[in-house]
Amino acid sequence: MKGGWGVPLVALAIFLLLVWALTPVVYAMLISLAGFDLPTKLGLPNDLTFANYLDALTDREVYRAMANSLIIAVLATAISTFSSIPASYVFSRSQSRVASALLLLFLFFRLFPWIALAFPIFLVMARFRLLDTYLGVSIGHTVWIIPTAIWYMKGFFDLVPKELEESAVLDGATPFVLLTKVVLPLAIPGMVAVSLLAFFSSYTEYLYSLILTRVHTVTLPVLMAGYLSEFKVEWRKISAISMLSTIPMLAFYSYLLSYMRRGLLYGVMKG
Amino acid sequence: MMKGIATRALVILLGLVFLLTSIPAGSAGAPVTITVTNRKGWRSTEGIKANLPQFEKATGIKVNWIDIPPGELTAKTLAELEARTGAFDVIMASVEFDLAAYYRYLIPLDEFIAKKWGSVASFKRLISPEAARAIVWEGKVYYIPFHGNVQFLIYRKKLFEDPAERSAFKQRFGYDLPTPPKTIKELVDVAVFFTRPEKNLWGLGIPLGGKYPQHFLEHVMLGAGIDVVDLKTRKPDFAEGAKRDRAVEIAQFLFDLLYKYKVIPPGAKTMGHVEMREIWKLGQLAMAFSWWGDHWDKLTSPEFVSAVGEVGSAPFPQWPGGPPGRSGGRMSIWTVGIVGTTKNKDAAWKFIEWLVSEENLQTEARTSGSASHWIAVDKVSAERGWLAKGLVEALPKSVPPRLGFLKEGPEIVTAFIEEAQALTVASVSPKAMVDRLAKRIAEILKK
Amino acid sequence: MRRLTLDQAVLIAPALAIMLVFFAYPIGLTVYFSLLDYSLMRRTKAFVGLANYLHVLQSDLFVRTATNTLVWVVISTVLPLLIALVAALLTYFRFRGYRAFTALFSLPIVFIPSSTAILWALMYSDPFGLVNHLCEAFGLGRRIWLADPATALPAVSIANAWYGTPFAYLMLLAGLESLPLEPIEASEVDGASSLQKVRYILLPMLWPIFTVVFLLRLIDTVRSFALIWIMTQGGPGTASLTLPVATFKASFLQYDYGLGSAWGIINVIVVMGISFAIVWRRREVE
Incomplete structure (x- = not known):
């Protein structure tokens, strides 16, 4: 970027890109801090206050939904990670036709439009008496996470050299021992990435949470969407809740960025 | 050794799953619990909701009062009824089209009504004519009105x-x-x-x-x-x-x-x-x-x-x-009915009796300003100024939406x-x- | 080992079991329901063959929905991908403070779709929304963005583009960083400018990855539901009704699960069409 115009042009581009990414965030943050009067023309709110945050945090409905979201996300992460890791290990190592056919099936699952199952999944969950339970909702999420997780994880396993396993097999190790003892320690970065992916997929999910919850397990996305559809729009408070909802994401933000970069690419390219 | 770790991880996971699934969906423990649906954030039932502890104390029946956002209420109620989950015992239904959709999943209330008000005919005289018409399906009464409104x-x-x-x-x-x-x-x-x-x-x-x-x-x-x-x-x-x-x-x-x-x-x-x-x-x-x-x-x-x-x-x-x-x-009529899958019919009816008690219906009028379709109650509420003049005048001259009578x-x-x-x-x-x-x-x- | 051993089958079993019970089985139900006149209101459950599909495909609503879906997909794929490409290329050249830029530019990913809907509904609202404040400041006049049939769909699409940009950016950046360095180093020896490097070396090398990212984004927008549903519910009228929203509406606002399932299967067919393009493309890339 030499020459007279290069540097200012790049600076301008960077500025515009940041404006694009940050304007809604900054504005919602301002509204979440606004006092009595909301701005009706370009400008800042008259008075700033933390009252809206206090209001949101002391609302039983809100902190329950936050807790529900976290519990369900943890559960969904556990189920999907523990079931997809062994499967993806097999998919990475097996040469069999059955395995590659199944792998394609999982790709099909992965690209499926969720909406097509909205009512049937409700019926199935009702049959297993899993509606409005933590397990039910997290299984609902898991169904969408497992296919993605398997494809990502397979990408990581493909990178683990096979020589180690071959010597272990000579020592008479079973696939289970191979997986836990030899391969997994080498694939830990992949596992972390997949767990994070699973956690955030579950934490952000809306449609299935809407369908599979009644009251006790209502998650944050469902609760927040309800505020807009209820025609009871209290912008200050729901902006504050929006800001609070980012905390788990922000806590892992740097991991999220680096693992997502790698993880997403493996999922795309290596699968 | 690694195998041991895997086993332990598995045990912890299973334990966690067991722990979380054993958290009951409803609150258990009380001898009889009934679950009632409600439109979330609806001002007309807020006052009644606040009276609930009295009912629970007097009858020993625990009421699981479920708030569902208005936009989701019909879809959720219908899906639960169709899947026969038994999740709800008493449901709230409006004349808009809920009444037509739900009644086949509900139990007729004629016997309960006869026991309480002598006969169905004498019960119908207590409520507004439009409401009396809307609650009857295939010759039987499936709903009891508790809310009336008009723009x-x-x-x-x-x-x-x-x-x-x-x-x-x-x-x-x-x-x-x-x-x-x-x-x-x-x-x-x-x-x-x-x-x-x-x-x-x-x-x-x-x-x-x-x-x-x-x-x-x-x-x-x-x-x-x-x-x-x-x-x-x-x-x-x-x-x-x-x-x-x-x-x-x-x-x-x-x-x-x-x-x-x-x-x-x-x-x-x-x-x-x-x-x-x-x-x-x-x-x-x-x-x-x-x-x-x-x-x-x-x-x-x-x-x-x-x-x-x-x-x-x-x-x-x-x-x-x-x-x-x-x-x-576009008169609004909101009612309650008892779901066929309920195990606590009598408790559900007791709740309905309490819901439409004079005290509750007056609470509704006083705390929000809406009528009830119960003629005597609405008269008192109007006299005491709890209802707007516009509402009192418009309600008897209104008709409910016709679509409520069509499948x-x-x-x-x-x-x-x-x-x-x-x-x-x-x-x-x-x-x-x-x-x-x-x-x-x-x-x-x-x- | 050409055959699946028992041990391997056991390792696959948990994932497969979950998928069969909670995914394959419901798919079967959807297909089955789509062949029934299954309406909770009409209280019917009779077999009607392909009548539901014909009803959907012959309706004006389908044409409307298909057009809307196209607009929605074009805006919310092309816009974020172009923005992300510029951002990724800039980041690739490591200007001063590029780490901070990456962190700030990717910030939208910390919001959940419901928050995104709230953020943008607030931006578009009147009289409190920033978009109208800006329009007024520039002398353009106020608009009711989400209630105007001309602007509702583009407005929601832009919100979706905003939400999708960081994902595209991170993927493209990773793609750029995975490219071999030799050709670029060689071009530096030849004295190529940055723009020339981008035009003649980076972009051609990135192209295969770009197309895959594009197709994935395409699928995600075709099947995305939350943002439109929360912000406009497909309205005003049918101005922002897309395939998934129409599907949900048929099932959960008209209580016609037969019709809803037919909409759902049509969704599946569209998405699968694009998926085959991905699989095919992936083969080519490899």
């Missing part, structure tokens, strides 16, 4: 009584400022008169977000004697002839309010009645039309009165040429809402909107 007009007395405004109005229109307007023409004149966008004052606030434009149109149409669907012939009532022309006039009326007279605040197109109430509170409206029965206590509260002065209320003027004795339509109701309502929204945002002309809607309804009924 009506409110106006700011301070503005209407201002001598300067009165003389200015007389000078401009040649007659005294009508307080409140009694005809559609007067309504338009007054709305035009008070609309001063530069001062952030609008003549007439009507919430027009989401489903509300349909509420407005159906109200005026029923007042004009046009049913959406003729229940006898099962055809759209405004497909042709004089009724079609009148329906076009009504659609044109809404269109003109928005785009010719420009008396409605433009933001109204995304608003519901709660937001409209906030605009009222800011003093930006001279008149407003909506479900004010749910907000009457707020509108008359010191906070509101000190902000914008006293509020007056009246029925929305009837469309010229409508049937005599009728004011408008095609939801499909027709969906089509009606889409067309009414299209009209509101001027993407279709009033004439085309009416004809297109009639065509769509005819198609739905043919299927």
Whole structure:
């Protein structure tokens, strides 16, 4: 970027890109801090206050939904990670036709439009008496996470050299021992990435949470969407809740960025 | 050794799963628990909800009161009923089309009613005729009403009584400022008169977000004697002839309010009645039309009165040429019924008896301003000033939405809402909107 | 080992079991329901063959929905991908403070879709929304963005583009960083400018990855539901009705599960069409 115009042009581009990414965030943050009067023309709110945050945090409905979201996300992460890791290990190592056919099936699952199952999944969950339970909702999420997780994880396993396993097999190790003892320690970065992916997929999910919850397990996305559809729009408070909802994401933000970069690419390219 | 770790991890996982699944969905422990659905954030049931501990203490029945956002209530209730999950014991249902959809999953209440009120006939005499008609399906009573409402007009007395405004109005229109307007023409004149966008004052606030434009149109149409669907012939009532022309006039009326007279605040197109109430509170409206029965206590509260002065209320003027004795339509009837899968029929009935007790229905009127369809209670509530004059006058002259008596109701309502929204945002002309809607309804009924 | 051993089958079993019970089985139900006249209102459950599909495909609503879906997909794929490409290329050249830029530019990913809907509904609202404040400041006048049939769909699409940009950016950046360095180093020896490097070396090398990212984004927008549903519910009228929203509406606002299932299967067919393009493309890339 030499020459007279290069540097200012790049600076301008960077500025515009940041404006694009940050304007809604900054504005919602301002509204979440606004006092009595909301701005009706370009400008800042008259008075700033933390009252809206206090209001949101002391609302039983809100902190329950936050807790529900976290519990369900943890559960969904556990189920999907523990079931997809062994499967993806097999998919990475097996040469069999059955395995590659199944792998394609999982790709099909992965690209499926969720909406097509909205009512049937409700019926199935009702049959297993899993509606409005933590397990039910997290299984609902898991169904969408497992296919993605398997494809990502397979990408990581493909990178683990096979020589180690071959010597272990000579020592008479079973696939289970191979997986836990030899391969997994080498694939830990992949596992972390997949767990994070699973956690955030579950934490952000809306449609299935809407369908599979009644009251006790209502998650944050469902609760927040309800505020807009209820025609009871209290912008200050729901902006504050929006800001609070980012905390788990922000806590892992740097991991999220680096693992997502790698993880997403493996999922795309290596699968 | 690694195997040991894996086993332990597995045990921990299973333990975790067990722990989380063993958290019961409902609260257990109490001898009898019944689950009741409720529209979340509905002001009319807030007071009743607060009375719940008394009922629980007196009967030993635990009530699991479930709040579901209004937009999701019917879809969720129906899905649960169809899947026979047994999740709900008592459900709340509105005349809009819930009554038609739910009753096959419910138990008839005739025996309970006979035990409590002597006979079904004597029970029906206790409630309004329209409600008595709506709760009967295939000859049996499935629902007990507890809430009645209708959209009506409110106006700011301070503005209407201002001598300067009165003389200015007389000078401009040649007659005294009508307080409140009694005809559609007067309504338009007054709305035009008070609309001063530069001062952030609008003549007439009507919430027009989401489903509300349909509420407005159906109200005026029923007042004009046009049913959406003729229940006898099962055809759209405004497909042709004089009724079609009148329906076009009504659609044109809404269109003109928005785009010719420009008396409605433009933001109204995304608003519901709660937001409209906030605009009222800011003093930006001279008149407003909506479900004010749910907000009457707020509108008359010191906070509101000190902000914008006293509020007056009246029925929305009837469309010229409508049937005599009728004011408008779209009367709201909310009821409760008992789900067939319940294991606690008697407890559920005890709850319903308590819900429609005089004390609770009066609480409802006092804490929100809505009626109950129970004649005696509503009379007392009106006398004590808990109900708006507009509501008291409009309710007996209203009819419930006809779609509530049709199984095609939801499909027709969906089509009606889409067309009414299209009209509101001027993407279709009033004439085309009416004809297109009639065509769509005819198609739905043919299927 | 050409055959699946028992041990391997056991390792696959948990994932497969979950998928069969909670995914394959419901798919079967959807297909089955789509062949029934299954309406909770009409109280019917009779076999009607392909009548539901015909009803959907012959309706004006389908044409409307298909057009809307196209607009929605074009805006919410092309816009974020172009923005992300510019951002990724800039970041690739490591200007001063590029780490901070990456962190700030990717910030939208910390919001859940419901928050995104709230953020943008607030931006578009009147009289409190920033978009109208800006329009007024520039003398353009206010609009009711989400209630105007001309602007509702583009407005929601832009919100979706905003939400999708960081994902595309991170993927493209990773793609750029995985490219071999030799050709670029060689071009530096030849004295190529940055723009020339981008035009003649980076972009051609990135192209295969770009197309895969594009197709994935395409699928995600075709099947995305939350944002439109929360912000406009497909309205006003049918102005922002897309395939998934129409599907949900048929099932959960008209309580016609037969019709809803037919809409759902049509969704599946569209998405699968694009998926085959991905699989095919992936083969080519490899």
